[in-house]
Amino acid sequence: MAKLVDVLQRDSCFQPGSTLCAGCMESIAFQNIGKLTDNGRKTIFALGTFCGEVSTLQYPNPVAWGRGEETPDDWTKSFGIMHHVFESAPSVAEGIADTAQQLFEIGALSQQVQVCSLSGDGGALSIGLRTLLHTIARGTSLTIFVLINEIFANTGFQYSPTTSLGSETSTTPVSELLPGNMTPPIDYLGLAVTAGAQRVVQASPAHPKFFNRMVEQGLSGSGTTIIFVPSPCITGWKYPDGETVHLAQLACETGFFPCYAKERGRPGELKFVELDATKRPPIEAFLGLQRRFQHLVRFNKATGTYDIRPGQEESVARIRDWIQHRLEQLQRLA
Ligand SMILES: Cc1ncc(C[n+]2csc(CCOP(=O)(O)OP(=O)(O)O)c2C)c(N)n1
Numbered sequence: 001m002a003k004l005v006d007v008l009q010r011d012s013c014f015q016p017g018s019t020l021c022a023g024c025m026e027s028i029a030f031q032n033i034g035k036l037t038d039n040g041r042k043t044i045f046a047l048g049t050f051c052g053e054v055s056t057l058q059y060p061n062p063v064a065w066g067r068g069e070e071t072p073d074d075w076t077k078s079f080g081i082m083h084h085v086f087e088s089a090p091s092v093a094e095g096i097a098d099t100a101q102q103l104f105e106i107g108a109l110s111q112q113v114q115v116c117s118l119s120g121d122g123g124a125l126s127i128g129l130r131t132l133l134h135t136i137a138r139g140t141s142l143t144i145f146v147l148i149n150e151i152f153a154n155t156g157f158q159y160s161p162t163t164s165l166g167s168e169t170s171t172t173p174v175s176e177l178l179p180g181n182m183t184p185p186i187d188y189l190g191l192a193v194t195a196g197a198q199r200v201v202q203a204s205p206a207h208p209k210f211f212n213r214m215v216e217q218g219l220s221g222s223g224t225t226i227i228f229v230p231s232p233c234i235t236g237w238k239y240p241d242g243e244t245v246h247l248a249q250l251a252c253e254t255g256f257f258p259c260y261a262k263e264r265g266r267p268g269e270l271k272f273v274e275l276d277a278t279k280r281p282p283i284e285a286f287l288g289l290q291r292r293f294q295h296l297v298r299f300n301k302a303t304g305t306y307d308i309r310p311g312q313e314e315s316v317a318r319i320r321d322w323i324q325h326r327l328e329q330l331q332r333l334a
């Protein structure tokens with residue numbers, strides 16, 4: 001595995017110029033993926049329709065993907081992008097990977113290419129879930145990234161199957177009568193394991209060494225690697241500037257989005273999170289930073305902590321129970 005310091009010095013095919021919100025985790029993830037794929041192999045990306053696409057490819061220009069004006073002399077430095085429909089990035093990537101492999105085997109390509117799919121949780125886990133699972137089951141060698149921001153962000157912050165319990169979204173509003181989202185998030189890690197992925201990972205650039213190691217393993221390994229990237233969304237989650245990486249770390253440490261890695265046939269491993277709830281930071285610390293949960297917790301000026309609002313104890317307990325249940329489930333997944 002390359003050293004973090006060496007990866008940081010590489011050329012990234014994701015450049016400044018996108019219209020992603022300032023402080024969007026997707027931008028940080030793409031900069032890292034852009035550097036990690038600068039490894040001497042040609043890369044082809046398949047993009048679904050999501051913030052990471054509409055804010056980086058604006059027809060006729062790819063506004064952030066590229067390495068300057070000139071076509072590079074080095075074939076491995078050039079890369080391809082295919083934007084297809086909203087829900088199809090993993091299946092399109094599978095088609096590209098199969099075709100490239102055939103071309104390599106008949107000698108039409110001098111090297112094997114690496115293929116990555118990039119899409120949002122709405123695209124991959126709601127409308128695209130069926131095709132995602134079939135793509136995983138077929139086992140083509142490719143790396144699927146799913147950016148988890150818990151909402152359909154670019155179309156107006158609607159509920160998605162990964163939305164946290166209690167969260168306010170534009171379609172799960174909060175009022176005296178309405179409690180925000182009542183549906184527990186879909187178990188996407190368990191589904192990917194069951195579908196037979198070679199590697200199932202949840203990793204955030206907020207833990208850069210782990211993130212980089214997981215991406216490198218995906219790019220160099222055979223079979224399908226799926227990497228879920230928890231992506232704090234500053235506009236949809238409504239948190240203060242400068243908190244993106246801190247929030248991503250808290251998301252892991254409090255158990256909302258544990259870092260996780262599982263190779264097929266081996267037990268999975270939880271990272272940077274304690275299974276014992278008493279050793280984890282309180283979930284109020286994660287909830288309190290975001291206005292989408294302001295009906296559940298409030299800042300206590302006297303103690304400097306976030307406290308549960310009177311009457312919301314049951315809702316917060318439900319979130320706590322869900323987190324504990326899911327961590328134990330992941331620990332057991334074999
Ligand atoms: C078949 C179809 N239905 C709906 C849309 C509109 N649409 C485009 S992107 C999107 C939501 C994307 O959500 P997600 O994948 O979570 O990405 P995010 O915007 O959060 O980054 C929707 C509903 C579409 N393009 N095609």
Ligand code: SF4
Nearest residue numbers: 020021024051233234
């Ligand atoms: S709306 Fe959210 S996910 Fe979309 S670009 Fe802004 S911060 Fe990123």
